Amino acid sequence: MSKLPHLQTTIFTVMSKMAADYQAINLSQGFPNFPIDVRMTEIVARLAKTDIHQYAPMTGYPPLLEKIAQLTLDHYQRKVNPSTEILVTAGATEAIFASIQAFVQQQDEVIILDPSYDCYEMPIILSNAKPIRIALKEDYSPDFESIKNHLSTKTRMLILNNPHNPSGKIWTENDFIQLEKIIENYPDLLILSDEVYEFITFENKHISINTREKLKDRSLIVSSFGKTLHLTGWKIGYLIAPENLLKEVKKVHQYLVFSVNSLAQASINEYLAIFDVSEVASLYRQKRDFFQNILKETTFELLPCEGTYFQVASYKGISTESDLDFTKRLVTEFGVSTIPLSIFYGDNTDLKRIRFCFAKDDETLTKAAERLHKLK
Structure with missing residues (x-):
């Protein structure tokens, strides 16, 4: 069955x-149909001839973890510990799956804001939990009244996607202020923030959960080198979360994929030194x-x-x-x-x-x- x-x-x-x-x-x-940066292909070709082909550490290639920490500091002024608060994952999808599996239990409820990416619901169902699908407004802004009405002590997680796929909508400062207000009374609620398009915004700047003092300590933030560096086929993502949360995700990650492609991690690490996101x-x-x-x-x-x-x-x-x-x-x-x-x-x-x-x-x-x- x-x-x-x-x-x-x-x-x-x-x-x-x-x-x-x-x-x-x-x-x-x-996915892009244009070539990746020739500098990246040169890095890969060179590193492929070195001794970089065995298992990377479970949490990620250490120099890349340092680069991610610096990237987070540069763009969001958030200082994260590369050893305890960052996890390199097999794409953003694995980060999402592992996060849900780590925290969502039977009979829990997880709020998904529709329209939504199709990978959110499946790990919730596999956890014997209940996905609560709440429609965004017709202009794809959050319907906070509806979200508030669906919150309860059963709500374990709220999944956000910002910038939003499929609409291209990005959250405003006021959106975050409203969110912070309505979840104040639910201290056990976690936020899973899918921010894979964080560096692809136009007239208005992306506001990351990384910058929200009231939210970041209860949030798991998903990013994607595949999206940022036009390397979707490499399936390299990363997760940022407080140590107490990330240690639970690591328990799932180590038995799901253990570690992520070592050559890809080493190549991205070098490339980030010469590329401005x-x-x-x-x-x-x-x-x-x-x-x-x-x-x-x-x-x-x-x-x-x-x-x-x-x-x-x-x-x-x-x-x-x-x-x-x-x-x-x-x-x-x-x-x-x-x-x-x-x-x-x-x-x-x-x-x-x-x-x-x-x-x-x-x-x-x-x-x-x-x-x-x-x-x-």
Whole structure:
């Protein structure tokens, strides 16, 4: 008997396969299609010839832990202990899974804010706990009244995603102030803050839980080198949390993967010495602006994109089809693969919106736009 009977192949796999089958342009799955920095490939090639191929320490390659601590200090003015408050993980997904498994027990409740990334619910269910899916407002800002109404002594964890996938929304100072107020009376509640797009924000600066004095000591903060350094296939992430919390996550991590790819960790460590992560926002701001500009004359309504490398668009003026049917028709008839937003909701809310990934080279985005202009 299946422990996860309702889970099927993810929509990301389905749409990417359809893109391949129909030779469509893949703007669905969130990965760049442009080359990584040649300096990184040179570092990897050189280090591959050294003695770096055995197990790394369970918590992470020590020099990389130091670099992460410095990165956190430089960007968030938070001083963390590299030995006790940082864990290198096999991607952000492992950090999320291990954090939930470490703290969520049978009959606990975990709040997920929809639309949400699909990896949150599964480890909650495997813990025999209950996911509580709460919809964000239509503009993707938090509905604090609804969150407050769902909080109880059973609430063990609240999962935040900021900057937000799929919408590109980022939290404001006022959002955090409201959150801090409503969880004051729940001292046992933990926050799992998915911040994998932290360095991809545009007009407004990302506010990290790392900067929130009232929250950081009860939070587990997830980051991703895959997103920041355009290395999604390397699956290297990291987790920052107080020592008392992180030691529990390490218990899961050591039996889940034990340690993370040693060559990848050593290569990232060297690269961080010559790469400024603030360059990432500039790169994707240019891509966002370029993509929005070439879609101006289409019949899509483009929603605001404050961060991430995703653009949400409404197709209400084009079709009354379900978003799933519409995205499948985009592939089969127009040769462009996207993601329907309903799959990010526990109840499959369909607002007639789809998500484009613009982490692509200009030629790919231009060709996709040419095809999308044919929609009437």
